[in-house]
Amino acid sequence: xxxxxxxxxxxxxxxxxxxxxxxxxxxxxxxxxxxxxxxxxxxxxxxxxxxxxxxxxxxxxxxxxxxxxxxxxxxxxxxxxxxxxxxxxxxxxxxxxxxxxxxxxxxxxxxxxxxxxxxxxxxxxxxxxxxxxxxxxxxxxxxxxxxxxxxxxxxxxxxxxxxxxxxxxxxxxxxxxxxxxxxxxxxxxxxxxxxxxxxxxxxxxxxxxxxxxxxxxxxxxxxxxxxxxxxxxxxxxxxxxxxxxxxxxxxxxxxxxxxxxxxxxxxxxxxxxxxxxxxxxxxxxxxxxxxxxxxxxxxxxxxxxxxxxxxxxxx
Ligand code: SF4
Numbered sequence: 001x002x003x004x005x006x007x008x009x010x011x012x013x014x015x016x017x018x019x020x021x022x023x024x025x026x027x028x029x030x031x032x033x034x035x036x037x038x039x040x041x042x043x044x045x046x047x048x049x050x051x052x053x054x055x056x057x058x059x060x061x062x063x064x065x066x067x068x069x070x071x072x073x074x075x076x077x078x079x080x081x082x083x084x085x086x087x088x089x090x091x092x093x094x095x096x097x098x099x100x101x102x103x104x105x106x107x108x109x110x111x112x113x114x115x116x117x118x119x120x121x122x123x124x125x126x127x128x129x130x131x132x133x134x135x136x137x138x139x140x141x142x143x144x145x146x147x148x149x150x151x152x153x154x155x156x157x158x159x160x161x162x163x164x165x166x167x168x169x170x171x172x173x174x175x176x177x178x179x180x181x182x183x184x185x186x187x188x189x190x191x192x193x194x195x196x197x198x199x200x201x202x203x204x205x206x207x208x209x210x211x212x213x214x215x216x217x218x219x220x221x222x223x224x225x226x227x228x229x230x231x232x233x234x235x236x237x238x239x240x241x242x243x244x245x246x247x248x249x250x251x252x253x254x255x256x257x258x259x260x261x262x263x264x265x266x267x268x269x270x271x272x273x274x275x276x277x278x279x280x281x282x283x284x285x286x287x288x289x290x291x292x293x294x295x296x297x298x299x300x301x302x303x304x305x306x307x308x309x310x311x312x313x314x315x
Contacts, residue, residue, distance in 0.1 A: 004163050004167045006039055007039075007099070010046070019055065044084070057107050058116075061118075068081050068130050081130045085130060089134055089135050090138075098164075102145070102147075107130065108129045110146065111128060113125040114127040158232075162228070165227070168300075179216055192231075192299070193230050196233045237270060244280050251296070285303070
């Protein structure tokens with residue numbers, strides 16, 4: 001697979017673009033994830049011409065449509081930032097981004113819970129950075145995360161699953177529009193989708209069953225929306241345990257009663273939070289290799305991303 005292209009707030013790569021001439025290098029992003037992705041850096045404040053160093057800024061007013069104000073001289077930079085951002089998000093369309101990692105808490109780049117000062121000057125953590133908001137509104141299906149949340153193993157796993165899946169989906173889109181390619185993609189991703197949302201699993205199954213009734217453009221459009229919506233929903237130990245038991249059904253007849261009992265116990269320990277997901281997953285993969293069930297062998301759920309990221313070790 002080619003490297004995944006991700007937008008990123010430039011300061012997270014260690015570039016000295018912050019208002020004080022500093023950076024916010026995040027080694028988890030540059031070193032661990034950086035091996036699999038190509039970052040497209042975006043610094044809204046520098047790119048809209050504010051220079052380094054510059055006066056710090058904050059958000060002010062209505063949290064739903066705040067103003068971007070310089071903190072010492074009280075100058076309003078909102079229109080300048082909005083105008084630049086509207087053009088930049090169109091340019092970014094050409095970059096084929098599969099995700100964006102924003103700098104948390106920034107009045108330009110923060111994607112949630114950014115401080116907004118009310119009339120009395122009291123900050124409430126209810127805002128979104130001006131650029132981040134315009135990006136998300138322009139590209140609602142592209143997964144976004146911030147570096148603070150990225151350090152949470154569950155949120156990190158979810159984000160990485162989404163960017164890798166979107167990349168694989170884009171590869172399908174890059175091929176000739178062909179219903180067979182879509183059905184093949186869906187078949188491989190069924191258990192992954194089920195682990196996030198049984199409801200979407202059913203809806204997408206019904207959509208794919210109508211593959212001959214809908215024009216392929218419409219089919220692809222609806223499928224992509226459901227795919228990204230489903231993966232946005234969090235997996236839970238209960239959902240994962242149900243998927244693991246479902247997977248077990250594909251080789252149950254080949255297991256001895258001891259092996260069955262052991263696997264069920266391991267799944268139950270995982271469901272109760274005593275062991276991480278990687279343990280039942282490894283045992284299932286062992287039986288998949290041994291008994292070779294064709295449907296399970298191709299499931300992305302059982303090996304969704306590079307081993308080096310060790311994601312399922314922590315959830
Ligand atoms: S938070 Fe955003 S605007 Fe601020 S320095 Fe980083 S990339 Fe630039």
